[in-house]
Amino acid sequence: MKQTLLGALGIALFLALWEVVGRTQILGISWPPLSDVLAELTDERRRPLFLRALGATLESTALGYLWGTGAGLILATVAHLLPALRRGSDRLAAVLNSVPSIALGPIFLVLLTRESTPAAVSSIHVFFIVFVSVSSGLQRATPAHRDLFAVLGADRIKRFGRLELPAALPSLVSGLRLAWPAALIGAIIGEWFGAPRGIGILIINAMQNFQIVLLWCAVLLAVGASLFFYGLLTLLERAAYARFG
Amino acid sequence: MNVAIAIDKVSKRFPLPGDKEGVLALAELSLTIAPGEFVAILGPSGCGKSTLLRLVASLEQPTGGTVTVNGAAPGLVSAQHALGVAFQDHALLPWLSVHDNIALPFRLAGRRIDEPAIARLLELVGLASFEKARPKQLSGGMRQRASIARALVLEPEVLLLDEPFGALDAVTRRQMNVELQRIWSARQITTMLITHSVDEALFLADRVVVMSGRPGRILREVQVPFARPRDPWVMRSEAFHRLVDDLTAALEA
Amino acid sequence: MRPLLVRLVEDYWGILLLLFAWQAWVVVNSFNPIVMPTPTAVLGDLVSHPGVYLGNVGITLSIAVFGLVAGMLVGTGLAVAAWFSPIASGLLNPLTVLFSSVPVVALIPVIARLLGYDTSTVLAIVVIITFFPSFVFASSGLRQPPPGAEDLFRVLGASRLDLLRRLALPAAMPNLAIAFKLAAAHAILAAMVAEFLMGTTGLGYLFAKTKSDFQTEQAFGASLVATVISASAFLAAGWVEKKVRERYS
Numbered sequence: 001m002k003q004t005l006l007g008a009l010g011i012a013l014f015l016a017l018w019e020v021v022g023r024t025q026i027l028g029i030s031w032p033p034l035s036d037v038l039a040e041l042t043d044e045r046r047r048p049l050f051l052r053a054l055g056a057t058l059e060s061t062a063l064g065y066l067w068g069t070g071a072g073l074i075l076a077t078v079a080h081l082l083p084a085l086r087r088g089s090d091r092l093a094a095v096l097n098s099v100p101s102i103a104l105g106p107i108f109l110v111l112l113t114r115e116s117t118p119a120a121v122s123s124i125h126v127f128f129i130v131f132v133s134v135s136s137g138l139q140r141a142t143p144a145h146r147d148l149f150a151v152l153g154a155d156r157i158k159r160f161g162r163l164e165l166p167a168a169l170p171s172l173v174s175g176l177r178l179a180w181p182a183a184l185i186g187a188i189i190g191e192w193f194g195a196p197r198g199i200g201i202l203i204i205n206a207m208q209n210f211q212i213v214l215l216w217c218a219v220l221l222a223v224g225a226s227l228f229f230y231g232l233l234t235l236l237e238r239a240a241y242a243r244f245g
Numbered sequence: 246m247n248v249a250i251a252i253d254k255v256s257k258r259f260p261l262p263g264d265k266e267g268v269l270a271l272a273e274l275s276l277t278i279a280p281g282e283f284v285a286i287l288g289p290s291g292c293g294k295s296t297l298l299r300l301v302a303s304l305e306q307p308t309g310g311t312v313t314v315n316g317a318a319p320g321l322v323s324a325q326h327a328l329g330v331a332f333q334d335h336a337l338l339p340w341l342s343v344h345d346n347i348a349l350p351f352r353l354a355g356r357r358i359d360e361p362a363i364a365r366l367l368e369l370v371g372l373a374s375f376e377k378a379r380p381k382q383l384s385g386g387m388r389q390r391a392s393i394a395r396a397l398v399l400e401p402e403v404l405l406l407d408e409p410f411g412a413l414d415a416v417t418r419r420q421m422n423v424e425l426q427r428i429w430s431a432r433q434i435t436t437m438l439i440t441h442s443v444d445e446a447l448f449l450a451d452r453v454v455v456m457s458g459r460p461g462r463i464l465r466e467v468q469v470p471f472a473r474p475r476d477p478w479v480m481r482s483e484a485f486h487r488l489v490d491d492l493t494a495a496l497e498a
Numbered sequence: 499m500r501p502l503l504v505r506l507v508e509d510y511w512g513i514l515l516l517l518f519a520w521q522a523w524v525v526v527n528s529f530n531p532i533v534m535p536t537p538t539a540v541l542g543d544l545v546s547h548p549g550v551y552l553g554n555v556g557i558t559l560s561i562a563v564f565g566l567v568a569g570m571l572v573g574t575g576l577a578v579a580a581w582f583s584p585i586a587s588g589l590l591n592p593l594t595v596l597f598s599s600v601p602v603v604a605l606i607p608v609i610a611r612l613l614g615y616d617t618s619t620v621l622a623i624v625v626i627i628t629f630f631p632s633f634v635f636a637s638s639g640l641r642q643p644p645p646g647a648e649d650l651f652r653v654l655g656a657s658r659l660d661l662l663r664r665l666a667l668p669a670a671m672p673n674l675a676i677a678f679k680l681a682a683a684h685a686i687l688a689a690m691v692a693e694f695l696m697g698t699t700g701l702g703y704l705f706a707k708t709k710s711d712f713q714t715e716q717a718f719g720a721s722l723v724a725t726v727i728s729a730s731a732f733l734a735a736g737w738v739e740k741k742v743r744e745r746y747s
Contacts (some may be wrong), residue, residue, distance in 0.1 A: 092512025
């Protein structure tokens with residue numbers, strides 16, 4: 001209870017500080033007061049612009065999230081069931097994670113279309129996080145449990161389906177939670193390479209046209225989209241740990 | 246002054262979430278321990294015997310009554326670095342060697358490290374050749390020996406032992422009892438041992454106090470008649486067996 | 499010991515497959531090198547212009563390393579402050595949870611407006627990126643001493659400073675090493691994204707400039723170098739993490 005109050009106070013202090021810095025212009029005109037940003041954000045005339053940008057980015061993020069999760073799950077499972085492939089797939093994932101996102105943009109631009117590049121960049125970010133969390137989760141089943149399944153005469157498939165996969169679930173769900181902000185970042189970077197609309201485009205345009213308040217609005221939209229789904233996935237994670245942890 | 250630890254009508258209540266009453270762990274319990282006396286507190290698990298030790302160590306505060314150590318509040322005694330303690334968890338720091346773990350109380354007390362004292366203790370607990378080893382390289386019994394050496398290194402006025410051998414197997418535990426008896430006979434520090442093993446209590450202590458649970462009270466006190474230093478053969482004597490039966494019956498009552 | 503060829507295939511089949519697919523894809527579609535060069539052409543550019551790459555690698559790498567160290571110091575410092583004061587920890591915790599899920603690239607233009615379009619912005623981004631994992635992992639590490647050790651320190655009359663110095667900080671080392679591993683690989687990539695958007699030097703700027711000049715081979719060369727550095731940083735940090743874990747637990 002006390003912690004919750006303190007936390008709320010901390011956030012309130014932060015927002016108040018933001019407003020004061022903006023009003024007094026200590027940091028110059030680049031830091032507008034929170035109230036100005038909120039007024040712009042809720043302005044009727046801006047609404048179609050914001051909704052279009054948010055919709056496009058969320059669509060790319062969701063698509064990338066699904067592709068990346070699917071790819072991460074499949075490669076982690078295959079590498080787990082075929083140990084010979086394991087070392088190579090670990091290295092492949094580590095290298096893919098090390099490719100600068102800004103280099104992925106031009107590649108996907110040639111490989112796919114301008115519209116699907118954000119989702120593709122996003123999927124690479126998600127893929128790595130899901131691959132790592134599933135791989136480590138699949139190894140979480142204890143030797144005692146493995147022995148039990150061996151004694152009970154379970155074959156490889158049964159052991160995987162009834163022991164290793166459930167044991168990996170909490171880890172997978174944690175990965176899914178961490179992957180969402182990464183997916184959003186991927187989509188925003190992907191949009192810089194010629195996407196027709198999106199929050200990334202809004203950010204770049206506002207930056208180049210010195211529309212400071214609009215720039216902050218775009219940042220807040222990105223933060224909101226990140227936090228909302230991050231919060232939902234945190235709830236999902238708690239449920240998974242309660243059931244399978 | 247012939248009272249080292251005085252526990253006077255001490256009660257301890259732990260609050261429970263959503264329950265104002267809480268749990269009464271100790272009810273008006275009184276006990277005195279003389280200087281140089283070794284008292285074992287024997288009781289079933291959850292009877293509040295560890296709470297009693299934590300009150301003497303100033304890790305908990307009583308809800309009612311008073312605890313004094315050498316006439317002062319326990320918090321004062323630990324601030325003077327005059328308490329030695331060993332828990333069931335050996336609580337050795339994994340990043341320090343055995344030697345540095347035993348030297349830790351000197352550092353925390355801000356005193357110069359007394360190397361000869363550490364060397365003597367390492368010898369006494371049989372870890373002289375392991376001083377550079379890390380805790381994870383030692384067996385369970387060796388870790389507890391290191392933890393006891395650490396408890397003794399400041400030559401404390403009071404030694405508090407909370408099930409120090411509780412996590413060991415029966416054979417190692419028996420060996421550790423014999424060693425602790427030998428070590429203690431060399432120094433005779435006021436000692437409070439918490440245990441649920443009747444054999445351990447009788448072999449080590451001058452006096453055994455049996456506690457009942459919920460709320461914790463003293464059921465019986467027994468003076469242990471065996472002369473010191475004690476030979477492990479004591480444990481095979483008929484008198485020992487009679488006392489074991491006696492105390493076991495008291496525990497089960 | 500596995501034979502060299504077997505080891506090469508087992509460890510690197512994924513990466514070799516990727517490179518092979520890239521080469522085949524470009525050759526089959528006969529792309530213009532301005533659109534998409536082959537990996538061999540990119541390697542060729544790397545070998546023939548080492549000076550261009552080396553200078554920029556030096557700049558980006560030093561910003562990444564400096565930012566990584568600064569971010570970890572700030573993160574650990576704030577975690578220690580929160581450890582000392584329950585009020586600070588109550589105020590800070592929800593804020594950091596909030597911030598740790600913020601897409602940091604969205605902040606780059608804002609920070610650039612505040613600090614200017616130069617190296618300080620790139621550095622600030624790297625510091626922010628490494629700050630969050632350090633704070634989160636250090637905070638939880640400081641609160642995970644070995645069982646019973648906290649009681650022991652209290653009985654031995656340890657001061658609060660001793661508790662921090664001799665118990666909480668060493669106990670937090672394995673967690674800090676994890677934060678280091680997570681941040682090390684990202685530091686260089688974050689520096690590159692920031693340089694791409696507003697830098698005047700470094701690998702990210704090289705990428706942006708050569709790309710708009712249609713020197714696609716060099717743009718990919720810059721990315722390849724960044725990939726190799728980032729992957730090596732990840733591997734090296736993994737090794738450091740393992741050593742620290744062995745030492746402190």
